[in-house]
Amino acid sequence: MGAVSEFWDKLKGEKKLFALKCRCGAVVFPPQPSCPTCNGWEMEWVELSGRGEIYAYTVSNIAPPSFTGKLPFCVSIIKLEEGPMVMSIVETDRPEIGMKVQMVLEEKRNLDIPDENWRERPLYKFKPIPAGDSA
């Protein structure tokens, strides 16, 4: 039901990030039910490259209970090649602003949420793109 739910199905099925493109030209990511720029409701899916760079970061030494086994970890705001920004985990010990990163899929993540149908879902994370790798 609706684009926000569809995003997670597409991530699971196609293992790629998708954004919504509005008729006004805005690329909406993370997806929203309507376009934040023009308030329009007619948008279509476009595939994102999954590449971007770290815009802001932190290294967390505390986390909600379902994450404490993974501490410390790097949470970042990533600026995607196509423009939008997204929050995610970056798998690195040495984060830096400007570091190039690529989306990777964690196949199954158990999230602490009430909805049984959504509790287990794939999750997008990022890893650094090695220097010299232009892929």
Place this chain on the structure above:
Amino acid sequence: MKAQVAIVGAGMTQFGKLKGEMREIHAEAVRLTLEDTSISAKDIDAMYVGTWTPDLFLNQLFPAPMLADSLGLNNIPVSRVEDACATGSVAFRQAAMAVMSGLHRLVLVTGVEVMTQRPTRECVKTIAYASDRLWEQPFGITFPSSYALLASRHMHKYGTTPEQLAAVSVKNHRYSAKNPKAQYGEVTLEQVLSSKMVSWPLRLLDCCPISDGAAALVIARAEEAKKYTDTPVYVLGSGQARASLSLHDRPSLTSIPSTKQAAETAYRMAGVEAGDVDVAEVHDCFTIAEILAVEDLGFFKKGEGGKAVEEGSTEIGGKIPVNVSGGLLGKGHPIGATGVAQMVEIFEQLRGESGSRQVPGAEIGLTHNVGGTGGVVTVHIFSVKGG
């Protein structure tokens, strides 16, 4: 503009780890508020309660009628307000609008939170529920890490240093040591810089504590205020604005756009400028938050907040004394109580009742209260003149 609303009574409990039930802590703040006025609980026409989540902390939903019972109020309208850490000041704004509309004459505004009955790790989880459940919570976000992301951009763009962040904490704890209601006393720069790293670059003493406490205000029509107290404090301006819930939906992370917008609205309504403010209580849930606030409120140029704090410009005797109550960092942060307690401090400052932390001759005061990372922000401006 001539003020339409005035605060005629103000009070707060001790902040910290308190014994007692939510209703008892809440009633104590109301008792202290009414004590200095000619008002009895039966005179109150409506009550707005700001409390963030007794639902999750105490298994208590629907707190407003329960809290009204404990005060013996008449069968008046009572409602609970929730807007994360801006809860208390939004409750105040709703109450002020009810008085301005002519609907009510005398309204009680309260803020209360009881947090320490839960272990810290559960509080961390509960507080993270105020971030987006789809686009933030799945990545293990916490409130320290959200503000750490803001800090990383400020440091990158303006060269703000860990020492400048720490200077905010040292200043606010120096003032909380002078505030008998505050949770904590003094800390040194070395203590802040060697405290446990919570979420780089924020250390434990860059973060506000988990607290219990309550605060209350009674507000009245400005023209009737002197019936209840000799020295009312008038509400000159009120601004509220929103920004996206999530940081990734904002074009820039070196300011909180809703702070700028709420401040602009409040300054315009009050007919004052940033430079006219004599004393300010700003939302310092983390040290970086105070640096962002003093810039976004217009006290200092963008990027110079860290330097201003380090140079003493935000101390008593400096350009603009900020958080002389001790702020959230030193006084404590019982979430729903905070926005109301900031106004209690300004009420006392403007009446010259703040003892060893009094800002001499303060005439115009400002409060700034932030929900989350700015999803909701309020700015209020007060003066003893304007009635």
